Amino acid sequence: MTSKKETIRPARYGMTIDVDRCNGCGACMVACAVENNVPPAHAGANDRKGLTWIRVYKVDNGQDYPGKRSAFVPVLCQQCGSETPCAHVCPQQAVDVDPATGVVGQMPERCLGCRYCMAACPYHARYFNWWDPAWPKGMEKTLNPDVAPRMRGVVEKCNFCYGRWHEARQRAAAMGKPDTEPVDYVPACVEACPTGAIRFGDLNDAKSEVARGAKEPRSFRLLESLGTEPKIYYQSQRDWVREIASAPRPGAEKGNVNG
């Protein structure tokens, strides 16, 4: 008789985002800010100094009116699965990759605010707190108790609503489920998307919707040639949308990282 040793089956949480279904309403951006206690814009904030863990960009096919065609691309931390640039450059080890979930996390308590990670991130998905977080009087009562507001001077970013993962884990434990299994949860942006464009799940689970979606021919990842192995898969039937995602360096061969 052999004894079976129970081991943790690591999850690799990821997303598929169907660009052809996204209507750019911004529900994901607002739901993310509500969930993660991201404050409203400071008086001096603009599109470069704002805090938007997920941000919907409007992209187009490069033609002028009336030949112009647009699409909306939600961009969040791409949760790089390999050579995670922000983790490599952080002098404070304030960025970590959770082996149980694959989520790239940011620890504001450790962050010095040097912003190397922002410079290193090829997706511009990290944001710096230029001001103390502030809410209009009374609105601080609506803050999510599962997420601590961050202080001025640190970098923050999407962590796939890690607070929700913890909550799901606690719920599973209360129901007597073993903590060796990945839990079911969805980030706020996925829950909020009214068109169902954003799907979330475990890429290691071959049966999951995202694992199957990631393998579809219309799926692609942003700046795939960099080799960072993002866990966000975009989908579109439109060629020009897929071409935008590859963004080869000027003069470089396609797929040539060193250009």
Place this chain on the structure above:
Amino acid sequence: MTTTRRDLFKFAGGAAVGALLSPAPWRLITDTALWSENWPGIPRPARGEISAKFTNCTLCPAGCAVKARCVGAQPVSLAGVAGHPMSRGALCPFGIAGHHLPYHPERLRSGPVQRVAEEVARAMAARQTSEYVAVFDPRPGRTASWTYRRALHAIPGGLYIRPAAPWSGAAVNLDAARIVVSFGMPLLDGWGTPGNVVAAREHFRLIQVEAVESRTAAMADLWLPVRPGQERALAAALAGGTAEGTGIAQELVRQVAGELATNGPALVLGPADWPEIAELNRQCGAAGRTIVARRETPVPEAWQPGAAETGWSAVEDGSLRVLLIDEGAGGGDYVPWSTIERKLAPGAAVVAFTGTPEGYARHANYALPVAVYPEAVDDIPAAVDSPVAVFRLSASLVAPPEGLVSATDFVSHLAGIDAAAALRERADAICAAGRGRVFQTASGAVTALKEMKPDDFWKALSEGGCWLDEPDPKAPPPELSTGAAGFTASFAIAETRGAGLVSPLLSKLHEESHLRLGKHEVALHPSSGFRDGDRAALETGCGRILVVVRRDSSVPPGVVQAAAGADLIDLCGAAESARVVRL
């Protein structure tokens, strides 16, 4: 060995350099960061028992079902309710952050209630026989609307005014449509019930006729970039006319007209007062198939008869002695102030019941503060895309602050009627009718109404439930009449911004990204010569406002795209041309 003073200095210096090279100072910095996280300037989220409450959103006519996650009694996040027969789990960005509205820094919190009551009483007493005491209800069909009609029926010279509704009594059945031609309607960006539209979108081909590449145009199967101001001409071309001057090739117009005729059931959406839209729908047989008759939600017998519904066009100029505007229910149609102003008698008393200083409060003699979502208890009439009547309540999630007034209480007090229990009376009338079914939000169960007692029905409604009527099989197809067709502006096309108060977190869409045009922002084609962020003035015959310019090649040359707010509608709503002037 003798220790000299020099040795002591050397030791201290070495220790200082050594300490710098050790982890200690870095640890100190980290600890400083830890301390700074907890300084008093950073708010701490409240703790308490987590629970869920249910309600329905009143920010627009869609009335989406809402599940609120609460800490103690305080909602901290809102989400849609999966399985809801109309909203189908969806919420728009305005609805997701709706629980912030009670704390909006610009919200009205106080007003001279007593003085207004005296002023209105004086004006009513001084009224001539040819003058009226009117209530303007931008969001008709509510129980509050019936309270106004009952009150105005009892007041001599009472007049109930509502926005124009040429297709009154009819609704759109998107589920039945296989091809939809939309003339500038934001079908995929806030029109109707977002969740219902998205679900139905799987089954129909969408052709969007619009000068600007809006969100709906970007998502449509076919976008017809019509020349600005030629939308009605293109509608006439689809009905059999010529497409000359519309910017769309005749062959393409013929092809779309062919699709409408053969790939039905078809539906044509556009401003309801355009006769061309009604004609196109008549030609493709939409009435009775994709445009259906809808019964009104039952009302108690005792409420009949109320004051008749009147449109602004039927009100005589200079005839209103007292005008009370109920702007508290969000999402109503904002009628340009210039239309209202000429109906007022000299020295008329105008009172706006509102939560925001942005709308009619700018023009009224007095603005009285009212409860806002999700403080207010109100019912939400069926949206345009609901083929059957509905009844649902926006249950209060947060207690309103002191000092607010209720527009219905104010008006019913003027008439001396008691309407405090109007919502319950109407629920009982629905129960007495005994038809339809009830969706219970918490459990997701659907129960036939005839199986429920009045108290259980009321309890289900108070917990966010929704009553849905049965379709009326004997109802004749609705008549697609048209109102007086207005002009087609050739310059300005508005983008949805949300009327009234919006959560400060909507800055994520406006200031912190340029996903949506913010207040006082306009988009122009790059050939306009403006640079991104330039300051300019938007001028029409009605005035001017200062704006910030955004360059956008989705906007055709010669067109200004702006976000629809009350001040912009006042500026552009009755103007035929506009220009953007560099400051």
